[in-house]
Amino acid sequence: MVYVATGGHAFIDRALYLPKSWTAEPDRCRAAGVPDDIKFATKPTLAREMITRALDAGIPASWVAGDEVYGADSKLRASLQERRIGYVLAVACDHQVTALAGKHLARALARRLPSRAWSRLSAGVGAKGQRWYDWALIDITDTEAGGGHGLLVRRSISSGELAFYRCYTPTPVPLATLVAVADRRWTIEESFQAGKGLTGLDEHQVRRWTSWHRWTILAMFAHAFLAVTAATERAEIDPTPGLIPLTANEIRHGRIGRDGWVEALSASLLSVPPGLSLPSGTRDWASRQSGQRHCRQVRPLRCGDGNYGAGVQWCVLGGRSR
DSSP, X not given: OEEEOSSOEEEOOOOOOOOHHHHTOHHHHHHTTOOTTOOOOOHHHHHHHHHHHHHHTTOOOSEEEEOHHHHTOHHHHHHHHHXXXXXXXXXXXXXXXXXXXXXXXXXHHHHTOOGGGOEEXXXXXXXXXXXXXXXXXXXXXXXXXXXXXXXXXXXXXXXXXXXXXXXXXXXXXXXXXXXXXXXXXXXXXXHHHHHHHHHOTTOOOOOSHHHHHHHHXXXXXXXXXXXXXXXXXXXXXXXXXXXXXXXXXHHHHSTTHHHXXXXXXXXXXXXXSSSOOOOTTSTTSGGGGHHHHHHHOOGGGGGOOOOOOSSXXXXXXXXXOO
């Protein structure tokens, strides 16, 4: 699970999904060190447990975003509504919802929308600039009382392809807010990519329960260290004109050096509670990179403005199975 805030995003929790082919063979699980009390659980069930742990620990979150696996799960949606946590969860085109006109498939409701129902909004900044789509919001009913429920529809300007999201808002919000939350769903993919490329998230060669969790936690912490360091540097050091904000990739591959990287990470491991504190000697490191960044960066990349939101926090769900 990824936590998204104004400064950036990073993993905050993980759960190993075991398919029924594993949980149905106790001897196989026991040989891999899986505890006896671990039973089969769907990905939405694991997501509910992670969200519960995060919220019970006092982590502030206003929204939850996720893909179709989570949007189709009514228990996950109900648990978020009970806590009055808004969500924008993707659903399939054949997902059935109840509107004023009765029960319909999501794609059927979208076909009935008049042209005036659509608004053109940006889903955020991509590699080629603003990503524009047409958006529409359909009011739907839900068995749970309170809050607003809707079906958010995204339409591609070029191909007309549709995407659908099940939405819940404890209080009324503008369409642009729902669009912004829907866009944050992609941070889970960005975090997987960064975790694999920068901290070796996928480089473990273990097949046991305990070793998998140890490796994953270490890789997650290293990724969070990079994310927090980059966010802190961007907040405290004036950006060089013409360059995009400092990135975790630059910190990982910059001139901290291998020994300095290990020393900085080890120091943080010893001084994280209650928040991640940066070791002394690393805070002014980025200021020495300006000349090299001019050589490495391409000026058209200015389209990436590094804006992650406006003080709102999200939890983004995603997963990979073994």
